[in-house]
Amino acid sequence: MPEGHTLFRLAREQQAAFAGREVHVTSPQGRFAGQAEMLDGRVLDDVTSYGKHLFAAFGPDVVHVHLGLYGTFTSGTGLPPEPRGALRMRWEGPGEDGEGVWTDLRGATACELITDGEVQLILDRLGPDPLRKRSDPAKAFARISRSRVAIGALLMDQAVLAGVGNVYRAEILFRQRLSPFRPGKDVAAEEWAAMWADLVVLMRAGVKAGRIVTTERADRERRRGPALRDDAHYVYRRTGLPCRICGTEVRTEVMVGRNLFWCPTCQAV
């Protein structure tokens, strides 16, 4: 489930559960075994995220995690379950009240030990993240407004904008009634301002809800109870179904190697 909101939420949860205390670090699968041994028993200083990257600092040594397409963290309190499957990294700590907390990482594209300098190199090649307060949307627009590449492709480029993935790409373009095929240079400053503001709202809502919900209806229902799962998106994965606004069949096409979903009527230009 990894777009930027997932990492933001994970960093916050792990910070609360483990930071400031010693962590028992293991790698039952073995792929992170050497590094786990080196970190085992040390105090975790803090956990932060930027875009889709997670950084956990143990003094000068930083665990860098990128979940990729299939990576997941699972966590709980009390005793951790018997390790099963390919368990790359496990953390165990005393938790707030000494009852015990644990978290397991599987399937990540990156789980590596890096230095502060290497963290900086990663941050340097990322565009502004709508979830970070200090992010400057003008930096993204400077690139977008100079590019002939389609806006649907630019939104997926982490050097332009950090944290947006395939779901937010499809949904933000629909909500702004913008064709994914419009060249970046033809996106007006006001259109970009509206898109950024909406991304901030949607991604914050994603952090809060723990999943991506972009429809007004799902929003309303969330206040009364859990939204219907298939009500959460306007176009993402709704190929061939009627558009929720105009009834036209939602279309799909591969753009930058990923399935793009859009309504050809609502998002005509």
Added chain:
DNA sequence: TAGAAATGTTTAG
């Protein structure tokens, strides 16, 4: 039980 698909990135050609 097998196969496909999945919210992603990097490297090779």
Added chain:
DNA sequence: TAAACCTTTCTAT
């Protein structure tokens, strides 16, 4: 542009 990487989950047979 395509393939590789890596794991889980859902669907079809």
